[in-house]
Amino acid sequence: MQWFTAPDYWLSRIVFQRGLAGLYVVAFVSAALQFRALIGARGMLPVPAFTRRVPARLAPSLFQWRYSDALFASVAWGGALLALALVAGAGDAVPLPVSMLLWLLLWALYLSIVNVGQTWYSFGWESLLLETGFLAVLLGNADTGPPVLVLFLLRWLLFRVEFGAGLIKIRGDPCWRNLTCLYHHHETQPMPGPLSWFFHHLPKPLHRAECAANHVVQLGVPVLLFAPQPVATVAAGLMVATQLWLVLSGNFAWLNWLTILLALSAMDGSLLPGGQDHQRPGAPLWYVVVVCAATVLILVQSRHPVRNLLSRRQTMNRSFDPLHLVNTYGAFGTVSRVRDEIVIEGTDEVAPGPDTVWREYGFRGKPGDPRRLPRQFAPYHLRLDWLMWFAALSPGYAGDWFGPFVERLLAGDRDTLRLLRHNPFPDAPPARVRALLYRYRFTTWRELRETGAWWHRTLVREYLPPVRLRGPARRDRAG
Known part of the structure; x- marks a missing residue:
């Protein structure tokens, strides 16, 4: 089934999966070090109180059946160790079914945390990590080339992340349309970084150029992800450059780094030195069936974010199902002036x-x-x-x-x-x-x-x- 895999993307797959596992490590460690005060048994918003009023069908989680601080700590630290093993290449060292189960377990453990995290886990990058993590389950390992369908779904996700963010801006605060939002944003963003003071004091013409470039990269460039190579690789490269600029200018948890990984998955590895793939065995039939079924499911579920993108009342960072399989994204539709x-x-x-x-x-x-x-x-x-x-x-x-x-x-x-x-x-x-x-x-x-x-x-x-x-x-x- 030569149509099913894209061997030239084997290097992109490795970089994407290892990087994603690294972000899982950060997410699980963050949960392990902060949960007791936030959602622990004696925390500000205790998990047991939440699970008593919210049924499992609305927030599926391991902790719906049993909760203790010791169990939560085990899940968080266990998830961090599993993710660290995948960073080290464990997913490529085991057979394809085992690799998929490891990625699925990682996703399920973090889903269990997010679905009881309440206000503390209401950020868009939580859903983005889960949606990306579910696609990583389907991406396979060294036993087969990356499936074309999954590579397409990763681009579809990246398109929604960028295009949704662009639409929410151009439809929202007038300062995005008159290119003045960055007169304020670096100063009023949620958590400035060490360079934010310097970004804020850049000349105003450069701030206007930043706004204009943002509109181009978020509203125009995403369409090119579906163009033939090397156009898609160039488009992904522009997104990587933009996200690195955001990394330097503020603190947005793993949002920017996860977007960078999604963009890297769209880059054709054959264009890089040593990027040509070696011959790999064909994909087994069961794997083809699983990937095709999951693709149909995700495309059907995509009707919700598509409707949201087309709506004049577009919302930001919303999940349409309790498994966070397909979500809508966006940020800073309004920029604070003070x-x-x-x-x-x-x-x-x-x-x-x-x-x-x-x-x-x-x-x-x-x-x-x-x-x-x-x-x-x-x-x-x-x-x-x-x-x-x-x-x-x-x-x-x-x-x-x-x-x-x-x-x-x-x-x-x-x-x-x-x-x-x-x-x-x-x-x-x-x-x-x-x-x-x-x-x-x-x-x-x-x-x-x-x-x-x-x-x-x-x-x-x-x-x-x-x-x-x-x-x-x-x-x-x-x-």
Whole structure:
């Protein structure tokens, strides 16, 4: 069945699968290190409470049948080890059926986490990792050439990621149409990186050129993915270059790196030195049947994102089935013009007054201390820091988790404090905690030279008045 495989893409398959396994490692480690405070049995949004009200058919997960923190940790660390084995080439060292089962297990384990992750796992790159991971199951291993149908589905996914993001912009904020969004975006994006200050201070004509190039790459270039080679490879290369620019300018977890891997899967390996494939045995019939059946399923399910792309009320980052097989993507349909940040402080005083000394908690990624240069964390995902950005946009984004977060600070909860960079109360929890809303902006070149500060901040208002922990919970959670 020579029509079924594309031998020239064997190198693209290896790079894609090994890179995807590496991102799985990051995702599982991120879950393992953060889950206890976020969704653990005593977390802000506990999994057991979620599974009691949401049936398994709506959120299929291993944890629907049983949950414990030990089991979750086993799943997260076990998934990281399995992904690490696939990075090392385990998928190509075993027979094709075993390789497919390994990839399927990896996908199922992460699906179990995402489907009980609630607000903390509501980001588009979670669905993108799952959709891409399911296609990796079908991509095969060294026993056969990459299936043409799966390569097509990977391009179809990349097309939806880029084209959907382009449409949501051109239909959304007018600043995308007049090419001024990047006057603000580098400063107001959820989590700036170490170069974001410098990107923000680029000349405005260059910002306009960035916007125009973004429209070309997201609205025009994706169509060329379905053109003959080498046109498709050139189109994929332009997408890789754009995504690397985004990697340098901010922190977007593994979104950019996963998009890069999807683009690499569209590149013809025969165009590279040593890219010619050696003769491989034909694909077994059962494998052909499985791939064809899965292709039909995904194409049928694709009707939902296609309708969304064509709709004037296009939504971003939505899953249409609980298995996250086919999803819709997009980001930054609206760009904020100003940046507000929540600063959380505590005090030892039971009855605070005008002269009370408040000490500030420090977060790992989100802006806090004006003199601290933003750090690079992507592809690692700091879930609390990202949700703090949303909470500053509107208290409605913080309704279900912000109160429990403050309670755990008052209780001195160790798992919650591990999510932070700095705890100003290392010996005992504070008596009261409050939250203030500040307006942040990047300093100018002159301000940076004179003060050494990367940010300038101005108090806007009180976000949460001073609160204290009532009852015995303080002793219980601090223990």
